[in-house]
Amino acid sequence: MKKLLLAGVFKPFGVSDEYGEALCTMELLNNQVTREQGVHSPRSNNPSFGLYIMAENIEVPTTVLDFPSWEEFTKEVREGNYTHIGLSFIAPNVIKAKRMAEYVRKQSPSAIIILGGHGTSIPNVTEIVTCDEVCRGEGVTWMRRYFGENVDKPVLHPVVHSAVKKFVYGAPIISEAGIIITGVGCQNTCRFCATTHKFDKQYTAFLSTGEDVFNACVKTGAALKVSDFALMDENFGKSPRRARELLENMERNGRAFTFSTFSSAETIGKLGIDFLVRLGVKFLWIGVESKANLFDKTKGIDLNVLIADLQNHGITVLASAILFLEHHDKETIHEDIDWAISLESDLLQFMQFGPIPGTRLYKDYDEEGKLLKDIPWPRQHGQDEIWFVHPSFTLKETAEYTKQAFIKKYHTHGPGVINMAHTYLKGYLTMKRLIEDNEKKGMAWDSKTLKYVKAGSPKPDEFLKLRLEAMRQSALEFRPILKSAELYAPNLESAQKARMIAQKFDETFGKKTFMENVMSVAVRALAFVEYIRSQNGVVMRQPPTIRHTWPDRKGKVPQASSENRWVRQREHTPATTTTADV
Numbered sequence: 001m002k003k004l005l006l007a008g009v010f011k012p013f014g015v016s017d018e019y020g021e022a023l024c025t026m027e028l029l030n031n032q033v034t035r036e037q038g039v040h041s042p043r044s045n046n047p048s049f050g051l052y053i054m055a056e057n058i059e060v061p062t063t064v065l066d067f068p069s070w071e072e073f074t075k076e077v078r079e080g081n082y083t084h085i086g087l088s089f090i091a092p093n094v095i096k097a098k099r100m101a102e103y104v105r106k107q108s109p110s111a112i113i114i115l116g117g118h119g120t121s122i123p124n125v126t127e128i129v130t131c132d133e134v135c136r137g138e139g140v141t142w143m144r145r146y147f148g149e150n151v152d153k154p155v156l157h158p159v160v161h162s163a164v165k166k167f168v169y170g171a172p173i174i175s176e177a178g179i180i181i182t183g184v185g186c187q188n189t190c191r192f193c194a195t196t197h198k199f200d201k202q203y204t205a206f207l208s209t210g211e212d213v214f215n216a217c218v219k220t221g222a223a224l225k226v227s228d229f230a231l232m233d234e235n236f237g238k239s240p241r242r243a244r245e246l247l248e249n250m251e252r253n254g255r256a257f258t259f260s261t262f263s264s265a266e267t268i269g270k271l272g273i274d275f276l277v278r279l280g281v282k283f284l285w286i287g288v289e290s291k292a293n294l295f296d297k298t299k300g301i302d303l304n305v306l307i308a309d310l311q312n313h314g315i316t317v318l319a320s321a322i323l324f325l326e327h328h329d330k331e332t333i334h335e336d337i338d339w340a341i342s343l344e345s346d347l348l349q350f351m352q353f354g355p356i357p358g359t360r361l362y363k364d365y366d367e368e369g370k371l372l373k374d375i376p377w378p379r380q381h382g383q384d385e386i387w388f389v390h391p392s393f394t395l396k397e398t399a400e401y402t403k404q405a406f407i408k409k410y411h412t413h414g415p416g417v418i419n420m421a422h423t424y425l426k427g428y429l430t431m432k433r434l435i436e437d438n439e440k441k442g443m444a445w446d447s448k449t450l451k452y453v454k455a456g457s458p459k460p461d462e463f464l465k466l467r468l469e470a471m472r473q474s475a476l477e478f479r480p481i482l483k484s485a486e487l488y489a490p491n492l493e494s495a496q497k498a499r500m501i502a503q504k505f506d507e508t509f510g511k512k513t514f515m516e517n518v519m520s521v522a523v524r525a526l527a528f529v530e531y532i533r534s535q536n537g538v539v540m541r542q543p544p545t546i547r548h549t550w551p552d553r554k555g556k557v558p559q560a561s562s563e564n565r566w567v568r569q570r571e572h573t574p575a576t577t578t579t580a581d582v
């Protein structure tokens with residue numbers, strides 16, 4: 001009888017030891033986006049989505065073990081009687097995968113070890129990690145084929161939270177959302193991009209129609225009691241038919257779900273902002289990359305105008321820029337950092353131009369002898385020092401430039417959370433005006449042109465009213481944090497900005513209710529504790545262990561353990577550092 005364990009690599013994350021690095025944490029916002037924003041940085045962990053979608057779609061009894069401690073992983077291997085053990089890892093975690101595979105070999109020699117995930121693009125991965133099988137691309141089809149199951153069956157969507165253990169200012173007040181994994185890969189073939197190369201420059205849809213996406217939202221929404229979702233897709237709008245169908249399904253059923261997703265700038269232009277707003281997009285991650293406009297996806301687009309327009313319509317923008325591009329020297333890199341900041345996105349990620357195994361860039365740099373191959377894999381993660389020869393920067397300089405870029409954004413525009421609060425408030429006001437204007441002028445939504453057009457006998461736009469209510473809720477979610485944002489602001493301008501936004505909230509929604517006041521005071525108390533804790537370095541929460549089994553718990557929601565381990569992160573902590581409960 002076959003029995004499969006699918007495991008992510010073991011924690012702790014973000015600790016400098018022989019397996020990991022301080023700046024390689026399991027957090028998106030705190031580590032890569034609102035980095036250096038201290039107490040203002042929202043905290044959360046994203047489950048390893050690939051594990052769940054594979055488990056949901058194979059018939060072999062499967063256990064998913066996400067974010068295990070070393071003890072939890074070894075216990076599972078010892079006691080689980082698994083015939084197959086799948087390890088999922090990215091390149092910086094390959095040494096963790098190596099230790100796990102070696103343990104399996106010793107403890108359970110007959111178990112078949114399968115490797116998967118981005119780490120499998122490492123050229124000599126099988127020499128580093130002992131294994132029997134390697135899945136280098138999409139895992140659902142690979143697993144079905146490997147176990148002799150029907151590869152053509154439709155993909156069932158698992159029910160999973162998009163993030164767990166969510167805090168802001170130390171307060172667990174961020175609302176829940178589900179993950180919808182619509183597909184993997186991208187056809188845009190950017191030279192540096194890991195995902196386009198990993199999936200053979202092709203897009204593989206798990207949910208190919210708008211109805212499929214809608215049904216997945218309904219299922220996850222009912223199980224998690226949410227109506228907000230992260231759409232895990234490199235470029236959801238790249239398939240306009242599916243996006244249109246999704247909107248049609250929501251309108252037909254009177255369900256105004258909201259979405260956070262990724263999109264290239266060219267795709268946004270093609271779909272139009274009115275459509276995105278009606279679709280319920282509230283958060284967009286856009287790769288702006290560089291002022292030099294090196295990539296087709298941003299050519300000919302005025303990003304300043306685009307981003308401001310999105311924000312005015314209530315769409316929070318996370319822009320992503322690249323540092324240490326080939327043309328960067330000590331002058332042009334500042335120009336690019338300043339340009340990226342001048343876009344005034346709510347949030348700004350700076351990532352390094354890192355040659356990632358499997359990409360065209362990696363191949364080119366390898367051929368040109370630019371890869372620094374003696375830099376250990378755990379250090380190749382994109383937030384500390386680069387791992388290739390750059391003519392204008394030493395390795396130490398790259399770490400410092402990256403850090404300073406985040407600090408500059410923070411000091412220029414203040415905490416990301418107040419920018420988000422402002423965007424949602426602006427969106428609410430724009431939506432309110434739009435509804436009034438449409439009613440006055442007799443305009444109605446035209447699903448063919450994706451525009452509001454003059455209509456013969458327009459009816460009240462009930463769907464837009466649902467959208468207005470969702471925007472109101474998105475904005476109000478931020479109200480309790482505004483005072484803390486002001487109190488811990490990095491400078492006078494940010495404090496003033498927080499005050500100005502709080503005032504606009506009062507003007508728009510009236511004075512705070514009793515409950516809102518209570519929450520605001522509670523957040524202030526928790527923010528104070530968080531602030532004190534963070535004085536010696538970043539306070540890091542380890543992701544909770546999630547263990548879920550199929551088929552016996554199929555359809556049930558994978559639950560995070562209640563364990564709450566804290567680790568104080570020090571810069572360049574010595575290799576002996578272990579986790580310590582604080």
Ligand code: B12
Pocket residue numbers: 006008013014023024025026027028029031032045046047048049050051053054085086087088089090091092093114115116117118119135137138139140142143181184193194195232234356357381382383
């Ligand atoms: C969500 C995400 C995160 C989450 C964490 C998720 C998690 N629990 O690990 C957060 C935001 C915390 C994060 C952090 C980081 N991330 Co990240 N992340 C992603 C992202 C955006 C999506 C991953 C995902 O869920 N995809 C959807 C699922 C369905 O696809 P998948 O994971 O690839 O799985 C499929 C296949 O790979 C395969 N598969 C996967 N595992 C297995 C296992 C087996 C046995 C088999 C058979 C198949 C298989 O089957 C799956 C289904 O098809 C990707 C980019 C992307 N778009 O993929 C980057 C990405 C994976 N991250 C990357 C990096 C570099 C990081 C950081 C190092 C950044 C940093 N400095 O902070 C940290 C490292 C965190 C850590 N300590 O491990 C790189 C990895 C590149 C590499 N060299 O390997 C990517 C590719 C982004 C990039 N640069 O292009 N990340």
Ligand code: SF4
Pocket residue numbers: 186187188189190193194195196234235264287297
């Ligand atoms: S558009 Fe984005 S996801 Fe697509 S190849 Fe370029 S960087 Fe990768």
